[in-house]
Amino acid sequence: MSTHLGRRGAMVSSSWSLLGIVLIVAATLGIGIWGSRSARTTSDLSAARQLVPEERNAVAISGEYLSAASFLGVAGLVLKDGADALWYPIGFTAGYLALMLFVAAPMRRSGAYTLPDFAEARLDSLHLRALCTVLVVVIGWLYLVPQLQAAGLALAAIVGVPYWVGVCAVAMIVLTSVLTGALRAVTLVQGFQYWAKLFAITLPAFVLFLVFLTEPQHQALDEPLPPVFQRDTTVHLDTDVRLQVREPVWLADGADTLYLQPGEYSMAAGTELRFPAGAATPVVSGADPNNADWLRPQNEGFRGLFETYSVFIATFLGTMGLPHVLARFYTNPSGTGARRTTLYVLVMLGAFYLFPTIFGLLSRLYVPQLLVTGEADAAVLLLPQAMLGNWAGGLLAAITAAGAFSAFLSASSGLVMSLASVLSSRVAWRGLKLDFRLVAALACLAPTLLALPEDNHDIARSVGLAFAMAASTFCPMLVLGIWWRGLTAAGAACGMVAGGSLVLIAVALTQFAGDSVGWWTTLARQPALVTVPIAFAVTYLVSRATRARVPDGVGRVMLRLHAPDRLGFFDGRLGAGAAEQAPTKGRHHR
Secondary structure (H helix, E strand, O other), X not given: OEEEEOHHHOOOOHHHHHHHHHHHHHHHHHHHHHHHHHOOOHHHHHHHHHOOOHHHHHHHHHHHHOOHHHHHHHHHHHHHHHHHXXXXXXXXXXXXXXXXXXXXXXXXXXXXXXXXXXXXXXXXXHHHHHHHHHHHHHHHHHHHHHHHHHHHHHHHHHHOOOHHHHHHHHHHHHHHHHHOOOOOOHHHHHHHXXXXXXXXXXXXXXXXXXXXXXXXXXXXXXXXXXXXXXXXXXXEOOOOEEEEEOOOEEEEEOOEEEEEOOXXXXXXXXXXXXXXXXXXXXXXXXXXXXXXXXXXXXXXXXHHHHHHHHHHHHHHHHHHHOOOOHHHHOOOOOHHHHXXXXXXXXXXXXXXXXXXXXXXXXXXXXXXXXXXXXXXXXXXXXXXXXXXXXXXXXXXXXXXXXXXXXXXXXXXXXHHHHHHHHHHHHOEEOOEEOOHHHHHHHXXXXXXXXXXXXXXXOHHHHHHHHHHHHHHHHHXXXXXXXXXXXXXXXXXXXXXXXXXXXXXXXXXXXXXXXXXXXXXXXXXHOXXXXXXXXXXXXXXXXXXXXXXXXXXXXXXXXXXXXXXHHHOOXXXXXXXXXXXXXXXXXXXXX
């Protein structure tokens, strides 16, 4: 039996998977439109009337937070990098622990619905608010681009359409859901999407693991050998790749037969390689070439340790700065409710992240061809059909495809809603407030254009740069603004500019890094270990240098942030914005 891995690695039952995608999109839009009948006011849309129970709010937050990086990217990183990749799901989850400890309750008591709201209420500066608005857009776009790239990869793998068609199709679906008001019942929609994603990852994982246990004589994953092809396999390369060969391998390149000795080889896009059953698998540069190294953490020495700490700092501290995360906590009636919601989120995310790891482990055995093409993010989509190859595999592939599209829609729609809400209410041209629908279209158009060029970077790593940006900009402002009276607007602005500029430089450098391995590429791909301390230091030093400009009434603001809810310093049921209620110098009006 032979396997052909064609365009974008597709060997999937396209009819089953396409049906799953259509059903999940129809269900999402249908539930949103049905639920939005009771959402008639702006406050209903933005804060869900602040009457959402903690458990339901936690489900909605989890549904919005679990993006393509969680559903597809984690499994792809485990396939390529093994144990080192597990820091991504740990960091994605632990970020809510930092949110619960330092930010959730005070932010809820502040009454701030968005990060620019909090910046203006705490530091009494319209200029800082404008800077925060710009950074919200930048972070939102950094987060949106890999979601759309993952959608292009998924549709290409499932249906065989060109990559750009998948990107544009998902962008249109997201924009349609926002413009038609299908997301006005956002709590209901995001809650449904969490359960859909959890079902789409758990059922196939259980079934495939049982299949694995019933099959005899698998290759051991703890031996110092590369993964092998279990059957004759044809691989078509859609992008240029640089392959590492650890064990000698015979393969066919078109009509020629090649013998590859250990070393590195450059392969051009369009090359078709045929591997016989039992052949050792070459891997793209940067991936672990043998199973023993793959299972062993920190086999790259100090550079690998630097990358691990950088990933953890970015994900642990960056969660609080994502534009679509803090807004959900405004739906809690109190600070205590916000903390309880965060605790439920930790449990729900921890349960979810167990299963992409199973997909990554099994993919090392059954779809090693993804290590040749570099398209490891398609592992979740391709594994069911590779293991079963019958109608059951097609059904499981349809379920995983539906879950992947639920991940694209939930994260992308939530981000577009957040960006449009911030911009439509705060950005004016010649004194005229911009229409929400127009701003939503612009907020979706820019990342769509940025996502159109094909990018072979891992989804989870690309999303990690958005986390690094959030950790290097908003985290110092939030943590110091909540817990230190001495923060000034100048200090917060300088810290955000310093940290954000360094991360943007790193983002630009990653476009030139390619598959190269070295210190400067590691720093460019994972800059948080450097940029976050610099942002905190600049924020603190400039605030100390400008301590005469600490806002008046900071004592009352700090009391309101930290006073227990039962004292009644802030009545969350009023639904008023932070800037309206917070004591200021009287210069600014909302």
